[in-house]
Amino acid sequence: MMIGSILFLVLACCGLFVAGVCLGSWMRRSRDAETDTDMEGVTDDVGLFRGWDGLSAVERRQRLSLYQRRVRARIAEQEREWLRVRLRAIANG
Structure with a gap:
């Protein structure tokens, strides 16, 4: 039970980290496209x-x-x- 909770927490943190990296990359590309004059x-x-x-x-x-x-x-x-x-x-x- 305790291992399951810890594993869930670790996977949730990793998922949030990956989502943040993807969102940052997407935002940078969209910003570069706007300022790419x-x-x-x-x-x-x-x-x-x-x-x-x-x-x-x-x-x-x-x-x-x-x-x-x-x-x-x-x-x-x-x-x-x-x-x-x-x-x-x-x-x-």
């Missing part, structure tokens, strides 16, 4: 870092590489503009 569509850099703590290492690397590409593009545009101004100044004497 096209990262290129994020217009500001702050949007790339929203929810940073909940991201996997792969997603963090992807967002960091996108941020790095954006920064490089901005720097290249600033340098092109500086060169245009410099060439105009040289041409005007």
